[in-house]
Amino acid sequence: MANKIIPSVKGTRDFYPETMAVRTWLYRQMRAASEAFGYQEYDGPFLEPIALYAAKSGEELVKEQAFVFPDRGGDLITLRPELTPTLARMVARKQGQLAFPLRWWSFGPFWRYERPQKGRAREFFQWNIDMLGVNSPEADAELAAVGAEFFRRAGLTPNEVHILVNNRRLMDSRLDALEIPPARRKAVFRLIDRREKMSAAAWETYAGEIGLSPAQLGGLKALLADERLWEQSEELVRFFAAARALGARDYLRYAPHVIRGLDYYTGTVFEARDRDGEFRAILGGGRYDNLVADVGGKPLPGVGFAMGDMVVTLVLQKYGRLPALDAPPAPILVTVFDADHLLEAYRLAAEVRREGFPVAAYPEPAKLGKQFKYAARIGARLVLVVGPDELAQQAVTVKNLRTREQTTLPRDALFQHLHAMLAT
RNA sequence: GUGGCUGUAGCUCAAGUGGCAGAGCACCUGACUGUGGAUCAGGAUGUUGUGGGUUCAAGUCCCAUCAGCCACCCCA
Structure with missing residues (x-):
């Protein structure tokens, strides 16, 4: 009996009809939000050659977190840990035939070999949505508005979730002003990213360790406390104006500490969180130029975000917004x-x-x-x-x-x- | 990959300092030879996550391992 049941693979989930109904419902809301803005559904293979990810992605994502195994012929196969490189390839292959700006979305499974914990499994589902071929703050705002539209349709209000926005170019220029050299930029971005996870004292110690002078640290702290910093960025000013016009402004908020982990973001970045800050990010995204060029296509700017199924489900549960999904198999x-x-x-x-x-x-x-x-x-x-x-x-x-x-x-x-x- | 907590019937949990493994719910059967979620009466269920070790004796102690949860890392 029970001792004979072969356990499931670590970090995977069995979707019984009740939980499958939740997944299907999420898929439906994602579809509705995407299609409301004119995005087309697409998908790529679940199996990819590891070389696809070697080109870019975060190093850790590929080296430490991807499921990689040899197929029977000896080629190294990866269970896709993310969709963006696949998107870049698909676009690069048909670049001359596609109509830009290109608006595509997808929902499917992804795999990452990580230690499972709350809101994180090794096999999870993710909504990806991107607009390629334009480099405008208004396009960035549209993506944020799609995210807001999803929240609205899912019944999550601006009092419960919000989308925090920042811009890397803005932060770069401010760090320039503090005379923080480009070589240290990455470390400082990481420092900023970790601000809220560490105690103030530990954070300042960490700042010293990566080579910030007391003056630079002081300047950085002032930056991170400046809620109106966005007004100095033409991109963000246009971003928020467009978001307002799109009816999404009530979900958006400027947040100088949001920087996002992935290296390839180049401009505006954003992430959604529940307002109590109880969970990790619900969705994350931003502008990433040059992605298609990385896989051999012509340079193409883009903006997009990804949303996993697990955190948003936790948030929906917390606020009691999961609909009653107890429809009988047949009446x-x-x-x-x-x-x-x-x-x-x-x-x-x-x-x-x-x-x-x-x-x-x-x-x-x-x-x-x-x-x-x-x-x-x-x-x-x-x-x-x-x-x-x-x-x-x-x-x-x-x-x-x-x-x-x-x-x-x-x-x-x-x-x-x-x-x-x-x-x- | 690092650290911490947990692991007993399908589910929720009990079993003073080691002494033959239990309850509620659920389930099955019957009262009800053409009718449900009610009631009553019966009934089945576990090599106590797995593998070792200590002991006359281990669910209870020790080690390992696996899984879940939590934090770190990273990020959806």
Whole structure:
């Protein structure tokens, strides 16, 4: 029994119908938000050569976190840890044939060999959405607006989640002003990224370790405290103006400490969080120029974001926004009175199906009590019975499990009755 | 990859300082030889995550391992 069940692979999840319904529902909201802005769905292979990721991505993502294994021919295969390189290749291959600005979105599984924990598994689903071929703050704002649209459709309000925005070029120019050399830029970005995770003292010590002078540290702290820093960036000024016009401004907020981990972001970056800061980022994205050139295409600017299925589900649970997803497999169950009436029951089930109702038929003769109990278990609303009495009068018995009312009616009146009973 | 907590029937959990493994819910059967979620009466269930070790004796102690959770790392 239990000791014989082969365990699932670490960090993977079994999607029972209830959780599968959540995944499907998320997919539907993502689709709705994407298509509302004119984005087309696409997908790539789940298996990719490791070389695709060697070109870019964060080094750790490929070296430490990707599932890599040799296929039977000896080639190294990767279970895709992210979609962006695949997107870059797909675009590079047909660059001359595609209409830009290109708006594409996707939802599918990804794999990363990490230690599972809250909001993070080794196999997860992710929504990716990108616009390629333009380099405008307005395009950036549109992507943020798509994210906001998703939250709105999912029932998450600006009081519960927000999208924090910053711009790397802005931060670069400010760091220039502090005379922090480009060589140290990466370390300083990491420092900024970790501000809220460390104590103030530890953070300042860390700043000293990466070579910041007290004056530079002071300047940096002033930067990170300046909520109006964005007003000095023409890109961000236009970004917020466009977001306002798009009706997404209430979800957006400038946040000087948001910098994002991935190296390839070049301009505006953003991430969504629950406002209590309880969970990790719900989505993350930004402008990444030169991506397509990295895989051999012509240079092409782009902006996009990714949202995993796990954190957003936690947030939706926290705020009680997951809809009741307990739809029964079928609202109608046809019982099998006994072995002699099995085919009669099946003929009835087929007729009702042809009328357009989803119908489950009991798959073998069994006591009616057992079949009624089963009907109640699966959440069926109506139970149909054709036994000897009904057959003799060309009738069907219909029991409404909610009201417990039962009537026997002629077959030609059945459909009308079913429509009426299931209408509410 | 580093550190911490946890692991007992399908589920939630019990089993003073080591002494023959239990309850509730759920499940199955029957009362109800044409009817459900109610009631009542019965019933089945675990090599206590796995593998070693200490002991006369281990769910209970020790070691290892696996899994889950949490933090770090990284990020969705």
